[in-house]
Amino acid sequence: MVTPDAFYHVALKVPDVGDAVAFYREHLDGDLLEHEQPDEEETGATAVEHAALMVGDKHLYVFDRAPYEAAGFVDELPYGVLHFGYTVDDVDAAVADLDGDVSFVMEPTVFGDLKVAFFEDPAGTRIELLEFLD
Template sequence: MEPESFFHVAIKVDSLEEGLDFYRQQFDAEFLERGHADDGGGATAVNHAALEIADKRVYLFDRAPYEAAGLVDDVPTGFLHFGFVVDDIEAAYEELAAAGVEFVMEPSVFGDLKITFVTDPAGVRIELLEHL
């Protein structure tokens, strides 16, 4: 499987406001969008903010989408995952599953994306996403 591009890093923070202030002040982050838990359900029931730093996105979450969906126990504050864009999420899922890669979440629609999460041998979560 060959990703199309590196897309983002996701970080769980104790305070979205403090996280936003830090990345804006210290790294000249550009604010892109904000999402509210009340507007979603399951994996989308999270408060988050999207920033652009240099040429990459950084997402700040109050809890991980896979936490909100009940797929994993509470995840500690800090690094959550990084994400790669793929052309075809179903094909990537099938290829990785056939290779014995462990999935945290099967392909699911998340707003205007189709996503899935895998773990590497050290347990690092990697998101694969396809723009719909």
């Protein structure tokens, strides 16, 4: 069993990242933290447009497509909620603690200053475990 430290964020797939940012800023007083577009030559999980906002006390990430979708780990996903993210002290240990019947979307992987892993609940909802690296 994994005991997360905190609920950290929700990630959404949207048809237009700029429109989503404008909506959350205007209607929910979201604070834009970053908005990045990939370089034309980028491929894989980093080849996505995304923005990060603080809405209330939680992060909201909006993507034009999920990084694990862009990397080819899953088929094309519909618009809407991509996943929920929970922080843990050690992603590798948390993954090892999960029961054997868990379906992984992505094994532990380092992205910059994060280590992340994605798995699915029985209904197919994706859950991210994330560890902040020093």
